[in-house]
Amino acid sequence: MPSLKDVQNKIVGVKKTAQITSAMNMVASAKLRGAQEKMENFRPYADKFNEAMSNLSGGGNTDAFPLMDVRDVKTVELVVITSDRGLCGSFNSNILKLAYKKIDEYEAQGKTVSVVCVGKKGNQSLKKTGKVRTRFVDIMSDFQMFNAREIAQDVATNFLSGAADKVEVIYGSFQSVAIQRPVVQEMLPITPIETEGEEIKKQAGDYIYEPSTEEIMDVMQPLYLNVIIYHAMLEVGASEHAARMTSMDNATNACKDIVSDLTLVYNKARQAAVTGELMDIVGGAEALKG
Structure with a gap:
C-alpha cells in the first residue's frame, strides 16, 4: 500500500x-459563443451564394470557364482543414481518419493524391505520408477572409495548371456543441446544376442578369472558392472550441x-x-x- x-x-x-x-473549459465556452455566432451568420450568405452560382451555371456556357473544366480524373487534391491546437478530444483525429480513408480510396483506383494542409495538427500527421504539396499553419486561431482567399488562389492555380483534375475539401462540420462530424465537399471543378425543360425556363425567369451571365460568372467563380474555404474554416473554428469544451x-x-x-x-x-x-x-x- x-x-x-x-x-x-x-x-x-x-x-x-x-x-x-475547468479553466480551459470556461475559456473554450467563451470563445465558442463568438465563433458559433460568426459561423451561423455566414451560413445564409454561403447558401445564397451557392444558390446564385447554381442558377447562373445552369444556363451558362460552361466551356468558357476553366474552373468548370470537367476532365478525366487522374490526380486528386485534398484540402484538409484542422485546428492548430490540440486538447479537443477526437475532433482532429476524426478529420484525419476521413482524409486517410479518401487517400486510400483514390490510390486504390490508381489516382495520384496530393494534400493541402490547413492547420498545424493536420500537417503534423499528413506530412509523414509525403503527399503534402503545401501547408497553411498557425492561422486557425485568428483567420480572416484574406487567409481563405490565399488558400483558394493556390488551389485554383494548381487546378488550372493541370496538376490536379479534382479538388475536395475535408473539414469538421459543426452540428451541435456535442456533435462535430467530418465531411467532404467537392470544390473543383465547379459543377453546374442539372436542370431540364421547364425547370430551366423557370430558373431563367427568376433573375435578369446585367451584364451577361458569362461576365458575372467570370467574377463570381473565384469568390465562390473563397466562400467554400472560409465557410469550412468557420465550421472548424466553432467545432474546435465545442470539442475542447466537451473534452x-x-x-x-x-x-x-x-x-x-x-x-x-x-x-x-x-x-x-x-x-x-x-x-x-x-x-x-x-x-x-x-
Missing part, C-alpha cells in the same frame, strides 16, 4: 489538474472521480497506519506486563 504522503501528493496534483481543465468538461469530471478514489485509498492507508500503531502500543503494554 502506498504511503500517506504519496497519496496526498497525488490528490493535490489531480486537484490542480482539475483546476486547469475539458470530461477531463474535469474524470479528475473528480480520481480524487474520490485516491481519497478512499488515503483513508484506508491512514486507518492501516493507525491500526498498526495501536497494535504496537498494545503489544508493548503486554510485553511490560509480562
Whole structure:
C-alpha cells in the first residue's frame, strides 16, 4: 500500500489538474459563443451564394470557364482543414481518419493524391505520408477572409495548371456543441446544376442578369472558392472550441472521480497506519506486563 504522503501528493496534483481543465473549459465556452455566432451568420450568405452560382451555371456556357473544366480524373487534391491546437478530444483525429480513408480510396483506383494542409495538427500527421504539396499553419486561431482567399488562389492555380483534375475539401462540420462530424465537399471543378425543360425556363425567369451571365460568372467563380474555404474554416473554428469544451468538461469530471478514489485509498492507508500503531502500543503494554 502506498504511503500517506504519496497519496496526498497525488490528490493535490489531480486537484490542480482539475483546476486547469475547468479553466480551459470556461475559456473554450467563451470563445465558442463568438465563433458559433460568426459561423451561423455566414451560413445564409454561403447558401445564397451557392444558390446564385447554381442558377447562373445552369444556363451558362460552361466551356468558357476553366474552373468548370470537367476532365478525366487522374490526380486528386485534398484540402484538409484542422485546428492548430490540440486538447479537443477526437475532433482532429476524426478529420484525419476521413482524409486517410479518401487517400486510400483514390490510390486504390490508381489516382495520384496530393494534400493541402490547413492547420498545424493536420500537417503534423499528413506530412509523414509525403503527399503534402503545401501547408497553411498557425492561422486557425485568428483567420480572416484574406487567409481563405490565399488558400483558394493556390488551389485554383494548381487546378488550372493541370496538376490536379479534382479538388475536395475535408473539414469538421459543426452540428451541435456535442456533435462535430467530418465531411467532404467537392470544390473543383465547379459543377453546374442539372436542370431540364421547364425547370430551366423557370430558373431563367427568376433573375435578369446585367451584364451577361458569362461576365458575372467570370467574377463570381473565384469568390465562390473563397466562400467554400472560409465557410469550412468557420465550421472548424466553432467545432474546435465545442470539442475542447466537451473534452475539458470530461477531463474535469474524470479528475473528480480520481480524487474520490485516491481519497478512499488515503483513508484506508491512514486507518492501516493507525491500526498498526495501536497494535504496537498494545503489544508493548503486554510485553511490560509480562
